[in-house]
Amino acid sequence: MSEGVEWALHSCVNLTWLESGEAVTAARLAEFYRLPAAYLNKQLQALARAGILTSTPGPRGGFRLARAAEDITLLDVVTAIEGTEDAFRCEGILRHGPGGREDVDYRTVCVVSQSMRQAELAWRRELAAQTIADIRATVEKRHPATPGATRNRFANLRA
Secondary structure (H helix, E strand, C coil), rough: HHHHHHHCCCHHHHHHCCCCCCCCCCHHHHHCCCCCHHHHHHHHHHHCCCEEEEEECCCCCEEEEEEHHCCCCCHHHHHHHHCCCCCCCCCHHHHCCCCCCCCHHHHHHHHHHHHHHHHHHHHHHHHHHCCCHHHHHHHHHHCHHHHHHHHHHHHHHHC
């Protein structure tokens, strides 16, 4: 996975702590962690295209969550950034090995391919079972000062 997934997940969680209706520019979100603004903006635009964020132009514009944090899964964010392709792609190299045949779909009979597909499905199920709200709740439990500190940091970045 690209670093954009990490950036996107943190940005989504941080947006949950803002006042209702408040938007944050890509530049301010980037400055929060000292990230390159242009690259983060590409990730944020991908989240907007996926319906995870909304983007409002203008001087008071920026990004905000498009849906409730409870309705945004980690898989939604990963898919928005990385796409829907499987992490492992069986190329059927067995057809070129000893006893290999051109008429066999090795994706369905190869033990390596089957094992990787099982792992991929388990990973996707786990990501689909967790939401941005779950992450927010865990952070708030472990680090209760984080929501206020996040709002304060964004407020100070405006200056």
